[in-house]
Amino acid sequence: MNTTGTGEPIVIVGAGIAGMTAAFRLQQAGHPVRILEAEDRAGGRMRTVERRGYHMDLAAILLIENYTQMLNLVRDLGIEDTTLRTNNVVGIRRDGRVHHVRANKPTDLKSSGLLPWSSVPAMRRLQSDLNKFGSRLRWDSDMGEAASLDTETAAAYAERRLDKDFRDYVVDPMSAMFFNSPPDLSVVNFLFSMPAVNSEWFNFHDRVDTLTTALAARLPVETGAEVTLVEETSDGVRVHWSRAGEPDHVEEAAAAVVALPGPIAARLCPGMAPASRTYLENVPYVPDIHVYFGVDNKPSETATCVLFPTREHPDLGVITFNHNFAPGRAPQGHGLLTSYYRYPWAIRHWDSDDDKVVELTHEVHRQAWPELARHIEAHQDMAYVQRWKNAVILRKPGDYARLREFSRGLDPRSRIQLAGDYLAFSATNSSLVTGERAAVRVREVVTAGSVSVGRG
Ligand SMILES: Cc1cc2nc3c(=O)[nH]c(=O)nc-3n(C[C@H](O)[C@H](O)[C@H](O)COP(=O)(O)OP(=O)(O)OC[C@H]3O[C@@H](n4cnc5c(N)ncnc54)[C@H](O)[C@@H]3O)c2cc1C
Known part of the structure; x- marks a missing residue:
């Protein structure tokens, strides 16, 4: 017709x-x-893209079960059998240790030892704000309703409503997921991403x-x-x-x-x-440079990704363990890891060639996580640099x-x-x-x- x-x-x-x-x-x-x-x-x-048996998701990697419209599209395409519920454990590094938090279990922030007991009231205040503002932070909205909340940075909100530990070890590393830092970022992005990430996750087999x-x-x-x-x-x-x-x-x-x-x-x-x-x-798009490392021996880390608060490293934002996200990302027994930077690093190094970016990234690993750096360098069998000029929007x-x-x-x-x-x-x-x-x-x-x- x-x-x-x-x-x-x-x-x-x-x-x-x-x-x-x-x-x-x-x-x-x-x-x-x-x-x-x-x-x-x-x-x-x-x-x-696929290289040497590794499936590298070049941009989007994390999908969550409250992506209702995406799941409807999957159903309408008749490809439900290509999806599966996945691991949703996030690691956050503090004082050289990785604290594991299940994305849909905010209480893990405390039980994992990431936040102290004294942050419990801040957690309650955050929950109360999310309950109050949740209806304005919907995927199917044009964000018009969120505009009224958009009056301060994530850092200012954390200082006003939460506490210092929350600011440094939750708000700050969460902003690294968007390649940003809380001093730049609208509080709306933080509030939006909390319930978004606070969900079960799903993904597609293989890619x-x-x-x-x-x-x-x-x-x-x-x-x-x-x-x-x-x-x-x-x-x-x-x-x-x-x-x-x-x-x-x-x-x-x-x-x-x-x-x-x-x-x-x-x-x-x-x-x-x-x-x-x-x-x-x-x-206001910001650029992104990130680097994939294929290793012939899977590291022992079980989280899907490990976030780096600025206090742990000024430039490195996230390392994903792609093989933990969903099956099929790396050949049997191998691992696929990706290191993402906050956007000022990408701006500074935009003109560096790929070999230089890989070399700099090894050095950053040595500073931020020496044991993992040793593992990657001992077992690396592939490195790949991806750049996006218009990556995500810095709101x-x-x-x-x-x-x-x-x-x-x-x-x-x-x-x-x-x-x-x-x-x-x-x-x-x-x-x-x-x-x-x-x-x-x-x-x-x-x-x-x-x-x-x-x-x-
Ligand atoms: C590194 C990174 C990680 C991300 N992680 C996640 C994540 O984990 N989860 C998530 O949900 N989202 C994530 N995102 C965001 C998500 O990928 C994007 O918001 C979304 O894919 C954008 O889709 P789009 O169709 O709007 O734009 P695009 O995907 O950019 O599509 C635009 C298309 O237009 C084409 N094009 C450009 N110029 C022209 C032209 N002149 N003529 C014809 N075609 C043209 C481009 O080649 C492209 O195919 C991430 C983004 C990046 C960069």
């Missing part, structure tokens, strides 16, 4: 989780779709991009197609794209969903209102209010609708939700358009 009335497809720009979810939902509703993707593979920041691969298999994705311009015409959109060695391509479409990081979307959509474009150009206080203004300023009747992580909390599930939302709006626009075409 073609409900656009024109026979033209709806073009989706960007085959990340946001774009492909939009396309899938539109296709389910009977609209012809076509996806244009610049890279030679779909998936964006939910993608996995996290099982989801994006399943989507791509059901959708017409044109890879190697770098879109350069998306413009609205009187009755549709015109999309310009290029591929090396070919003349420039121009396609007409009924409408478009532009599902790209904000600054790229700004460049491609010059027809947007100036205030909206300025917002998009300045979405400072006031950013969610600006996001709310931006979202309110967008034209719901435009034939160009936006999707992507910058429209919500910067993670896979919220990106997916922005894709679903864009699909609904685009359907309304093309349906109204086909009625008016009929009338004309």
Whole structure:
């Protein structure tokens, strides 16, 4: 069934989780779709590569069971059997020791010895704030309701409501999961991530991009197609794209969903209102550099990841033990570890070549965790450096209010609708939700358009 009335497809720009979810939902509703993707593979920041039998999830790695919309998508794709509930033990390093906390058992913060008895009242205050504000911190929200909470940094909140131990050994290392530090980060990110992480976790057997691969298999994705311009015409959109060695391509479409990081979307959509474009150009992404190490002997650590408070190391944020996250990440008996930095390190070392980054990372391991450094150096059989220029968004206080203004300023009747992580909390599930939302709006626009075409 073609409900656009024109026979033209709806073009989706960007085959990340946001774009492909939009396309899938539109296709389910009977609209012809076509996806244009610049890279030679779909998936964006939910993608996995394989080297020497190691499956490296290049960006997203942690999925939680309160990703309701993602689980619905998994069900609608019929791939439930590719998922499993996984280990959710997080390690936090304090005074050279790893304290183990099950993500859905906040009381482990105390029983593991990470926090002292004196922090119990702070834990209660945090729980009470989460109960009070929880309804404003939802995955399916556009974060508009969270804007009213967005008045201070995570550090200031920790000092005002919690205590020093909580600030240094919970709030600070949690912010490292977003490559940030509490002095920068909005309290909303901390409050949002507490109940989010405080859940059972799930994942896909073998590789996290099982989801994006399943989507791509059901959708017409044109890879190697770098879109350069998306413009609205009187009755549709015109999309310009290029591929090396070919003349420039121009396609007409009924409408478009532009599902790209904000600054790229700004460049491609010059027809947007100036205030909206300025917002998009300045979405505050931070870069990330992280390094994978394959080892031929699995280390004894049982946590999925170990977080490093700034007091333990100023630059290293997290080491993940990918083989503990879910099966299939490393060959039998081997381990796969990944070291993530806080973003200022990535900025400082952006121009260093991969060999240098690996060498620096060994040195950082020696400073932060000497026994593990020795294990990695003795057993390393693979190292791989991954960089993301637009990794995640560093939300400072006031950013969610600006996001709310931006979202309110967008034209719901435009034939160009936006999707992507910058429209919500910067993670896979919220990106997916922005894709679903864009699909609904685009359907309304093309349906109204086909009625008016009929009338004309
Ligand atoms: C290191 C890292 C770790 C993360 N960890 C987690 C995690 O554990 N859990 C979690 O839930 N989230 C995590 N995230 C966040 C999550 O990966 C992203 O929020 C989400 O995948 C973004 O999806 P998206 O579709 O909005 O954007 P993207 O995945 O970036 O998709 C955009 C697509 O557009 C394409 N594109 C760009 N320019 C053009 C163009 N001109 N023409 C055509 N195509 C173009 C890109 O190649 C890309 O495929 C992490 C992110 C990073 C970087």
